[in-house]
Amino acid sequence: MKQAVLIALGDELLSGARREGNCGWLANRLALAGWKVLRMEIIPDGLGALEDTLALWAGKTDLIVISGGLGPTHDDCTRKALARFLNAPLQVNAEAYNRILARYPSEMRENLELCRISQGSVPEGAQAIHNPRGSALGISFLMEGTKICAFPGVPDEFKAMAEQELACEMSVSDCRMRSLIVVGWPESLLKDRIAPVVDDPSLHISILPSSGTVEIILRGEPVRIECAARTLRELLPGDCLPEGCFSVAEDLLREARKRNVTLAFAESCTGGLLGAALTDISGSSDVFLGSAVCYSNSAKTHILSVSDELLESFGAVSSECAIAMAKGALNQFGSELALSVTGVAGPGGGSEEKPVGAVWFALAGLCGERAFLHHFPGDRLQIRRSAMNTGLLLLRKTVMELNIL
Amino acid sequence: MKQAVLIALGDELLSGARREGNCGWLANRLALAGWKVLRMEIIPDGLGALEDTLALWAGKTDLIVISGGLGPTHDDCTRKALARFLNAPLQVNAEAYNRILARYPSEMRENLELCRISQGSVPEGAQAIHNPRGSALGISFLMEGTKICAFPGVPDEFKAMAEQELACEMSVSDCRMRSLIVVGWPESLLKDRIAPVVDDPSLHISILPSSGTVEIILRGEPVRIECAARTLRELLPGDCLPEGCFSVAEDLLREARKRNVTLAFAESCTGGLLGAALTDISGSSDVFLGSAVCYSNSAKTHILSVSDELLESFGAVSSECAIAMAKGALNQFGSELALSVTGVAGPGGGSEEKPVGAVWFALAGLCGERAFLHHFPGDRLQIRRSAMNTGLLLLRKTVMELNIL
Numbered sequence: 026m027k028q029a030v031l032i033a034l035g036d037e038l039l040s041g042a043r044r045e046g047n048c049g050w051l052a053n054r055l056a057l058a059g060w061k062v063l064r065m066e067i068i069p070d071g072l073g074a075l076e077d078t079l080a081l082w083a084g085k086t087d088l089i090v091i092s093g094g095l096g097p098t099h100d101d102c103t104r105k106a107l108a109r110f111l112n113a114p115l116q117v118n119a120e121a122y123n124r125i126l127a128r129y130p131s132e133m134r135e136n137l138e139l140c141r142i143s144q145g146s147v148p149e150g151a152q153a154i155h156n157p158r159g160s161a162l163g164i165s166f167l168m169e170g171t172k173i174c175a176f177p178g179v180p181d182e183f184k185a186m187a188e189q190e191l192a193c194e195m196s197v198s199d200c201r202m203r204s205l206i207v208v209g210w211p212e213s214l215l216k217d218r219i220a221p222v223v224d225d226p227s228l229h230i231s232i233l234p235s236s237g238t239v240e241i242i243l244r245g246e247p248v249r250i251e252c253a254a255r256t257l258r259e260l261l262p263g264d265c266l267p268e269g270c271f272s273v274a275e276d277l278l279r280e281a282r283k284r285n286v287t288l289a290f291a292e293s294c295t296g297g298l299l300g301a302a303l304t305d306i307s308g309s310s311d312v313f314l315g316s317a318v319c320y321s322n323s324a325k326t327h328i329l330s331v332s333d334e335l336l337e338s339f340g341a342v343s344s345e346c347a348i349a350m351a352k353g354a355l356n357q358f359g360s361e362l363a364l365s366v367t368g369v370a371g372p373g374g375g376s377e378e379k380p381v382g383a384v385w386f387a388l389a390g391l392c393g394e395r396a397f398l399h400h401f402p403g404d405r406l407q408i409r410r411s412a413m414n415t416g417l418l419l420l421r422k423t424v425m426e427l428n429i430l
Numbered sequence: 431m432k433q434a435v436l437i438a439l440g441d442e443l444l445s446g447a448r449r450e451g452n453c454g455w456l457a458n459r460l461a462l463a464g465w466k467v468l469r470m471e472i473i474p475d476g477l478g479a480l481e482d483t484l485a486l487w488a489g490k491t492d493l494i495v496i497s498g499g500l501g502p503t504h505d506d507c508t509r510k511a512l513a514r515f516l517n518a519p520l521q522v523n524a525e526a527y528n529r530i531l532a533r534y535p536s537e538m539r540e541n542l543e544l545c546r547i548s549q550g551s552v553p554e555g556a557q558a559i560h561n562p563r564g565s566a567l568g569i570s571f572l573m574e575g576t577k578i579c580a581f582p583g584v585p586d587e588f589k590a591m592a593e594q595e596l597a598c599e600m601s602v603s604d605c606r607m608r609s610l611i612v613v614g615w616p617e618s619l620l621k622d623r624i625a626p627v628v629d630d631p632s633l634h635i636s637i638l639p640s641s642g643t644v645e646i647i648l649r650g651e652p653v654r655i656e657c658a659a660r661t662l663r664e665l666l667p668g669d670c671l672p673e674g675c676f677s678v679a680e681d682l683l684r685e686a687r688k689r690n691v692t693l694a695f696a697e698s699c700t701g702g703l704l705g706a707a708l709t710d711i712s713g714s715s716d717v718f719l720g721s722a723v724c725y726s727n728s729a730k731t732h733i734l735s736v737s738d739e740l741l742e743s744f745g746a747v748s749s750e751c752a753i754a755m756a757k758g759a760l761n762q763f764g765s766e767l768a769l770s771v772t773g774v775a776g777p778g779g780g781s782e783e784k785p786v787g788a789v790w791f792a793l794a795g796l797c798g799e800r801a802f803l804h805h806f807p808g809d810r811l812q813i814r815r816s817a818m819n820t821g822l823l824l825l826r827k828t829v830m831e832l833n834i835l
Contacts, residue, residue, distance in 0.1 A: 038454075038457075038470070039457055039461075039466075039467040039468075039469075039470065040457060040458065040461035040467065040636075041454050041455065041456070041457035041458025041459070041460075041461055041467075042458065042461075042636055042638060044449070044451070044454045045450070045454070045470075046449070049443075049446050049449045049450070050446065051446070052443075052444055052445060052446035053445065053446025053447065054446070055446075056444075056445035056446055056447070061444075062444040062445065062446075063444070063474065063479075064444070064471065064472065064473055064474075064479075065443070065444060065450075065471075065472035066469065066470075066471055066472070067469065067470035067471075067472075068469055069468065069469075074469075202445070204447070212501060212502060212503065213502045213545050213549075213565070216502055216503050223503075229441070231440075231441045231442045231445075231447070231475070232503045233442050233447070233448060234501075234584065240442075240447075242441075242442060242445070242447055244445070289729075290723075292702070292705070294709075295706070295709075296702075296705045296706050296708065296709025296710070296721075297697070297701075297702030297703065297704065297705025297706035297707075297709065297721055297723060298702060298706045299702065300697070300701045300702025300705075300723040300725075301700070301701050301702035301703045301706050302702075303701065304699070304700075304701025304702065304723075304725060304775075304814075305701070305810075305811070305814070307775075307776070307777055307778060307810055308778065309701075309725070310725050310726060313725050313726075314725060314726040314728065314729050315722070315723045315724045315725045315726060315729035315733070316701075316702055316721075316723035317720070317722060317723070317733070318695075318702060318705040318709075318720045318721035318722070318723060319720045320705075320709060320714070320715055320718055320719060320720045321715060321718075321719040321720060321763075323719065323763075323764060324694075324719050324720035324762075324763050327762060327763070327764070328720070328722070328733070328762055328763070357729075357732060357733055358726075358728075358729050358732070358733070359728060359732065370709075370712075371712070372712055373712065373713065402533045402534060403563055404562075404563070405710075405712055406586070406710070407563060407586065409709075409710070
């Protein structure tokens with residue numbers, strides 16, 4: 026496996042004023058082409074840090090890519106650092122720089138002329154890399170078997186020059202990486218369930234939980250990956266999203282679409298998160314009709330026809346209210362299925378009987394009426410997010426169990 | 431100036447499957463508190479890389495913060511690496527872990543018990559850091575004058591634990607820094623507007639745009655900051671949020687509450703984002719009654735009483751439909767003000783007359799009826815987010831102009 030180290034220069038990255046994106050992008054492209062990225066280092070502007078980092082990795086990796094520090098300002102020192110590292114003088118590369126000048130209108134050329142030295146010079150013996158999107162030349166050379174490239178940090182320029190200079194390195198030969206998204210499993214339980222695959226020494230596996238899903242990334246020989254993916258699907262029937270599908274919401278829409286089933290929500294504590302999750306996905310309108318976000322009791326009564334008596338007897342956080350809300354949404358939107366959510370998101374409003382984190386879900390429509398109680402840990406943000414994820418999972422499961430395919 | 435090195439572990443970061451965000455966030459917080467971040471290093475899962483990096487920086491910097499590798503899965507090796515680095519055995523910290531267990535319902539506890547060792551152990555002599563948002567304990571210790579902390583990589587958990595454990599380090603001690611949040615200005619125009627303040631050589635100013643707001647951070651002598659903040663509020667009347675208020679939604683609720691005005695939404699292309707933004711904030715129920723997410727035309731007709739004729743003559747993305755939707759929400763929820771949003775979020779559904787990014791907003795209620803057309807650039811995600819931000823700004827402005835204080 027070919028190995029790379031990626032370096033980004035910039036005080037603005039280290040002060041958190043800007044997020045690094047170039048190395049992340051390149052890492053992804055290299056990974057897809059079967060490379061292993063050993064490190065990404067974000068280092069300050071200036072000579073010392075870059076020289077130290079180069080000294081650490083030159084000769085120990087196949088490729089080093091540097092992002093940034095090639096522009097015209099005083100803190101752009103990459104050219105100088107590379108010249109010192111190579112122990113070679115900087116030379117203006119007139120031919121390459123004239124190609125850049127020619128792209129600009131004549132009135133701008135005069136200013137660019139001043140930048141010739143700062144942006145158009147390259148250490149003696151190194152290659153100048155043409156910049157199709159700007160005026161700073163890139164630099165490339167070989168040192169102790171390591172190819173070292175430097176591109177400007179402006180994302181457009183970095184990407185264009187990397188695509189050009191690293192075309193061979195980034196070409197995807199075969200499928201050495203595959204990602205599976207698992208729904209409805211907490212990371213800790215999932216780990217035990219998929220132990221046979223995780224323990225396979227011929228694969229490199231990453232397990233990445235994000236809200237409501239866990240992503241399993243498999244890397245290794247294509248045949249081993251294929252086999253592991255099959256095993257995972259067998260170990261987790263119905264819980265792996267299909268290829269090309271990245272969220273529960275997306276899969277829910279797909280499953281509902283297959284069955285010609287339309288959906289609606291009645292949301293209290295999620296306040297619109299469920300609707301937002303489905304409408305995030307383009308083309309959701311054929312399946313998703315709408316959501317009644319009824320935060321106040323009067324809205325529940327008026328829009329969802331939850332009776333005052335019911336609210337008085339059982340309260341808004343109850344199976345009775347949840348079912349009435351789901352039926353109300355079904356009726357208002359005319360959908361085949363409706364899901365309701367009503368709970369205590371906190372931090373206020375909890376009681377002994379209905380503590381913060383208690384959330385009722387109800388389904389109505391083709392599946393009949395049912396209600397479920399969950400208790401979610403965490404703060405308001407987490408409780409609302411868990412309620413949204415659980416609601417989507419419940420509805421997906423319900424849709425998949427409908428016998429109308 | 432105190433110095434820090436930030437380390438993020440994760441093969442998924444090095445393969446570009448996930449973008450690093452924790453160190454970027456912390457770098458920003460530390461920079462605001464006057465720290466200098468020397469490096470951010472993204473290193474692979476496993477023992478060796480972390481031990482090497484710690485050996486390189488321990489004793490040479492005031493603080494090292496590690497993100498990731500504390501979860502229950504096989505690739506989570508931070509605990510083991512720290513124990514080896516400290517040359518001390520791992521010990522289960524029963525007290526801290528029982529506090530976590532107590533938060534979970536009893537049926538989940540049994541499974542978590544199994545994770546005790548993997549998530550609840552800490553090297554002998556190191557401190558266990560309580561995790562308020564999850565089950566993996568953090569670790570903290572001092573080595574050669576360097577404070578070394580490790581937090582889980584899950585962003586919510588990382589941030590909550592860093593806020594808690596690094597409260598002193600991140601505290602902005604005196605009035606040498608002030609942050610102002612400006613709403614409704616694109617960064618490029620804002621820079622010209624506030625040039626007199628930006629050009630003041632006695633201040634250090636950072637301008638950080640985030641979605642819908644721009645944060646201006648002023649650093650320098652307290653007197654100069656005070657003066658600059660006053661000038662900024664004069665240059666941007668009504669566009670700076672009050673001290674202690676961090677989002678447009680929060681300020682909107684505050685302004686509405688002052689005037690005893692209740693709010694409701696009718697959402698089409700935002701699909702619930704507006705409702706979710708207000709209900710994100712605890713205690714919003716006294717002001718926010720609800721939102722009718724009417725994605726389909728039939729829902730607009732049925733719930734918001736938008737007539738079929740209107741939809742046929744003008745279409746759903748029109749000032750006429752927007753006003754009818756706002757009136758429908760006003761009527762359904764019985765609020766004092768209602769805002770509607772209907773537009774083309776794309777990527778499909780655009781036409782020459784109504785291109786992708788065209789979004790109508792309408793207000794109804796105490797302010798009378800008005801409609802506004804905006805054209806937003808970007809993809810579906812950006813258009814929906816811009817529509818949400820613009821909707822909140824419009825409603826905030828409308829509330830502030832009501833003469834009923």
